[in-house]
Amino acid sequence: MNTANLKSFFPFFKHNPDLTYLDNAATTQICQPALTAINEYYCRSHSNVHRSSHTTAKANTNQFEQVRQKLAHWLNADSSKEIIWTKGATEAANLLAYSLSNQFSSGDEVITSITEHHANFVTWQQMCIKLNLKLKIVRLTDDLKIDLTHLESLITPKTKVLALAHVANATGVKQPIEEAISIAREINPETLCVIDGSQAVCHLNLDVKQIDADFYFFSGHKMFAGTGIGVLYGKQIRLEQLNPFHFGGEMVNQVSVEATSFNQLPYKFEAGTPNIAAVFALGATVDFLSEIQTDTVRQRESQLIDYLLHQLQQVPNLSILAKHDLVGAVSFNISNWHPSDVSEILSQMNIALRVGKHCAMPLFNEINQDGSVRVSISLYNDKQDIDKLIAALLDLENFL
Ligand code: PMP
Numbered sequence: 515m516n517t518a519n520l521k522s523f524f525p526f527f528k529h530n531p532d533l534t535y536l537d538n539a540a541t542t543q544i545c546q547p548a549l550t551a552i553n554e555y556y557c558r559s560h561s562n563v564h565r566s567s568h569t570t571a572k573a574n575t576n577q578f579e580q581v582r583q584k585l586a587h588w589l590n591a592d593s594s595k596e597i598i599w600t601k602g603a604t605e606a607a608n609l610l611a612y613s614l615s616n617q618f619s620s621g622d623e624v625i626t627s628i629t630e631h632h633a634n635f636v637t638w639q640q641m642c643i644k645l646n647l648k649l650k651i652v653r654l655t656d657d658l659k660i661d662l663t664h665l666e667s668l669i670t671p672k673t674k675v676l677a678l679a680h681v682a683n684a685t686g687v688k689q690p691i692e693e694a695i696s697i698a699r700e701i702n703p704e705t706l707c708v709i710d711g712s713q714a715v716c717h718l719n720l721d722v723k724q725i726d727a728d729f730y731f732f733s734g735h736k737m738f739a740g741t742g743i744g745v746l747y748g749k750q751i752r753l754e755q756l757n758p759f760h761f762g763g764e765m766v767n768q769v770s771v772e773a774t775s776f777n778q779l780p781y782k783f784e785a786g787t788p789n790i791a792a793v794f795a796l797g798a799t800v801d802f803l804s805e806i807q808t809d810t811v812r813q814r815e816s817q818l819i820d821y822l823l824h825q826l827q828q829v830p831n832l833s834i835l836a837k838h839d840l841v842g843a844v845s846f847n848i849s850n851w852h853p854s855d856v857s858e859i860l861s862q863m864n865i866a867l868r869v870g871k872h873c874a875m876p877l878f879n880e881i882n883q884d885g886s887v888r889v890s891i892s893l894y895n896d897k898q899d900i901d902k903l904i905a906a907l908l909d910l911e912n913f914l
Contacts, residue, residue: 515805520894523802524738525549527894534902536867538736539683539843539890542716545738547802548795552740555791563790564764564781578790581797582780585745588800589730590721595750595779599788602744603712604633606731607677609746609783610708611641613756617674620646624675625668625698627652627660627689628880629682632873634710638677647674654880658687658836665694669701676707680714680725684872684886685836686819686843688714695726706752712736716892717815717842719807728752734792738892739799743792746783753779760785811893818891818900819844825904832907835886843890845872851910853885859913863906 521527526535526543535543561571563578582594591597600606624638628651642649650673653664660678669676676698681688691709698705709727711720716737722730729752734743748756758765758776762785767775776782819840826832831849848856853869860867870885871878878885889903 517806517808517811520806520811524894532864534865534899536865536889536891536895536899536903538892539686539713539888540868541735541741542738542892543894544740544795545799545802547798548739551794551798552791555794562787574790578793581793584797584800588804589747590723591747593750596747596753598746598748598753598780598783599793600731600744600746601742601789602733602735603710603731606744606746607633607637607710609759610729611637613759614675614706615641615645616757617755618645618647621648621672622674623648623650623670623672624677625650625652625665625673626677627654629654629658629684629687629874629877630677630679631683631710631712632875634677634679635876638675651876657838658682658685659839660689660694662690662693662697666697666701669698669705671702673698673702673705676705677710679710679712681717681841682874683713683843684874684877684888685845686713686840686890687836688839688841691727692725713842722747734796734799737799737803739796740792742789743796750779753783758782758785762786807893815842815891815893818895818897821897822889822891822900825900828904829907835881842892843888845886845888847883847886848907848910853887856887856910859910860906863913865903865906
C-alpha cells in the first residue's frame with residue numbers, strides 16, 4: 515500500500531482541505547475502511563448479535579466474534595475471552611473499579627500517578643472514597659516521568675491496584691510501565707496492574723504479553739475507528755475473578771425468580787445490545803492498520819515529533835513541559851500568552867489543537883500551570899502541518 519499520502523484514506527481531510535489537524539490525542543480521524551464497515555452493516559446486514567438465529571443475525575454474530583479474535587491476535591492476547599467490548603476507555607476504567615470493589619476492604623491501597631487522565635484518576639479516587647481505601651499518588655521526575663524510586667516506596671502488602679497510563683495524554687510522555695509493573699510485582703505479587711493505553715494504541719505496537727499488565731484498555735476513536743467502542747483486555751484468570759459490571763440480556767446463564775448465574779467470559783461483561791457497527795469498524799481499522807503501520811510509518815511519526823521539538827525552538831518565550839520519550843504529542847506554554855488565546859488565534863488560522871488541562875487537573879496543580887497548548891500528531895500528519903503551525907506561532911503577535 516502506498517503510505518506516502520495517508521490523508522487520502524481519511525475522508526475528513528477531503529472535506530476540510532484547509533484545516534491543519536493537530537488534535538489527535540483528543541480524537542483521531544476515522545479511516546475509510548471503518549466508515550465502509552459501518553455503512554455496510556446498517557445498509558446490508560443490520561440485525562442483532564448473539565440472539566436471533568436467522569441468516570443475517572448468524573452472519574453478524576460470526577463477524578462480531580471474528581473481530582474479537584482479530585483484536586486478541588493484534589494485541590497478542592492468549593484468547594478472545596480476554597477481550598471485552600466497552601464504550602471506550604472511560605467505561606473500561608469504571609468497569610474495573612466497580613467490578614473489583616468486592617475484592618477490597620477498608621485500609622487497602624490503590625496507587626495511581628499525578629499525571630493520569632481523569633478517567634484513570636477520578637475513577638480510582640471515588641472508589642477509594644466509597645470503600646475507605648487509601649489512594650497513593652506516585653510523584654513524577656523533572657521530565658514528568660513516573661518516579662520509580664517513589665513508586666517502590668509506596669507499594670506495601672496492602673497495595674491492591676497500580677493504575678497508570680502507558681503514555682500521558684497531557685504531556686505525551688511515554689511512561690516506564692514495564693518497569694513499574696515489575697517493581698510492583700516484586701514487592702507485592704498480588705498487585706493488580708491496570709494500564710490505560712488510550713494514547714499508546716495508535717503509536718506503539720502493543721503486545722499485552724510483553725507488557726504483562728493484568729488489564730489494559732483504550733478507546734477505538736483514538737485509533738481511527740470512530741466513537742462508541744473501546745477495548746478492555748484482561749488476563750483470563752483476573753477477569754474470571756471480577757464481578758459483572760452491568761446486568762441484563764446476554765450476560766446471564768440461568769435466571770430464575772430467586773437467582774441468576776452469569777455467562778462465561780467475555781459475555782459476562784457485555785450486558786445488552788452492543789455497538790455492533792462500531793465493533794465492525796474497529797475490525798476494519800485493525801486490518802487497515804496492519805497494512806499501513808509499517809516500521810517506516812512509525813519511524814516517520816517519531817521523526818515528526820523530533821522535527822516539531824526542533825522547530826518549536828524558533829518560537830520566542832516558549833517552554834515545553836516535557837521533552838524526552840514523547841509519543842505523539844508535545845505540550846508547551848508561551849509566556850504572556852494564555853493557552854486559550856493561543857488556541858483561539860490558531861483556530862482562526864485553521865489550525866486545530868487542544869489547550870487547557872487536558873482532563874489531567876492534578877498534574878497542572880502539581881506543576882503550577884494554568885494549562886498548556888498540546889500539539890498531537892498522527893500517522894497522516896506531515897512536515898507541512900508542522901511548518902504551518904510554526905509559522906502561525908511566529909505570527910501570533912501580529913495577529914492581534
Ligand atoms: N485516558 C487517556 C490517557 C485519554 O487520553 C483519554 C481520552 N482523552 C481517556 C482515558 C478517556 O477516553 P474516552 O473519553 O474515549 O473514554
